[in-house]
Amino acid sequence: MALPPLARSTLDRAAHHRTDPDWLADAWARARVLAIDVVSGGKALLDEGGLVLLDAKEAPDGDRLFLGMEPDGTPVFAVDAPLPDRPGATAVALREVGHELSDRDAGLFVAALALAQWHAGHPYSSATGLPTTLAEGGWVRVDEGGAQSFPRTDPAMIVLVHDGVAGPDGRCLLGNNATWGRSSTIRRFSCLAGYVEPGESAEAAVVREVVEEVGVAVGDIVYEGSQSWPYPGSLMLGFTAYADPSQPVRVDPAEIAYARWFTRREISAALAGEMVDAGDGLRLTLPPPASIAYFLVTAWLNR
Numbered sequence: 001m002a003l004p005p006l007a008r009s010t011l012d013r014a015a016h017h018r019t020d021p022d023w024l025a026d027a028w029a030r031a032r033v034l035a036i037d038v039v040s041g042g043k044a045l046l047d048e049g050g051l052v053l054l055d056a057k058e059a060p061d062g063d064r065l066f067l068g069m070e071p072d073g074t075p076v077f078a079v080d081a082p083l084p085d086r087p088g089a090t091a092v093a094l095r096e097v098g099h100e101l102s103d104r105d106a107g108l109f110v111a112a113l114a115l116a117q118w119h120a121g122h123p124y125s126s127a128t129g130l131p132t133t134l135a136e137g138g139w140v141r142v143d144e145g146g147a148q149s150f151p152r153t154d155p156a157m158i159v160l161v162h163d164g165v166a167g168p169d170g171r172c173l174l175g176n177n178a179t180w181g182r183s184s185t186i187r188r189f190s191c192l193a194g195y196v197e198p199g200e201s202a203e204a205a206v207v208r209e210v211v212e213e214v215g216v217a218v219g220d221i222v223y224e225g226s227q228s229w230p231y232p233g234s235l236m237l238g239f240t241a242y243a244d245p246s247q248p249v250r251v252d253p254a255e256i257a258y259a260r261w262f263t264r265r266e267i268s269a270a271l272a273g274e275m276v277d278a279g280d281g282l283r284l285t286l287p288p289p290a291s292i293a294y295f296l297v298t299a300w301l302n303r
Helices: 021-029 094-100 103-121 202-214 264-271 292-301
Strands: 032-037 043-047 064-069 075-080 090-093 132-135 140-143 154-162 171-177 186-188 192-195 219-229 234-242 256-263 283-285
Touching: 021 064, 021 075, 032 103, 043 103, 064 103, 075 103, 090 094, 094 103, 103 219, 154 202, 154 219, 154 292, 171 192, 171 202, 171 264, 171 292, 192 202, 202 219, 202 234, 202 256, 219 292, 234 292, 256 264, 264 283, 264 292
Parallel strands: 032 075, 154 234, 186 283
Antiparallel strands: 032 043, 043 090, 064 075, 132 140, 154 171, 154 192, 171 256, 219 234
């Protein structure tokens, strides 16, 4: 079964080692270390061999985040710090290269970025307001009174709405987010998405968000897969859903600037780099290949 690009991993998280400080200290001495710089947008170093993993003695100073074990037993840590100079290596963002990485590198990068982002955003306890420090290999933060905070992941749904028609004339409904701003040459469209609210199922969130954003009722909801999107800490739950395209599209301008139906023929042409009119003479562009939106669009396209 095909997986979303950032759902791939070969890492054993080895969670039973997180509470053993002696084991972690010994593991650090023989570990490989991924340097990741949250301040720069969560970039890491990439060279022709893949992600650059450093020996522990080469790693920059910073909190040591234990990611897990390689299949050969090598411990892997991450450190949030300015990236070191490395001949032949380039600083890259996960959203730019995630789809091109190996299963191993994709899993390491997404885990490191998600964990580092959480630490950067949670220096204080939400329960007590006191400063916190790292514990358990980076999987807990603790204040001076012993109150613990754990890494947070926010569930969000994302849905490719389609008309159920096979072949090149089948259509999907995509939106242009109001926060993306304007371009003089392109207009980007993507799947509809939103956070799952407290007490709500992911499927109910699909129905609610589509109605709120574009005024269209959906049914036949099918779960397609999930992946982390650590910007800063979402778990994207991907779905497809059917809608009758005769329903009027009424966008909520606070969230969606434009929404419209596109045929498979148009989506295929846009992915091939051809000019597809996205309104006002602008070229249609689609989500980046590392995103689950791209996964949903291309899976529907090829069905």
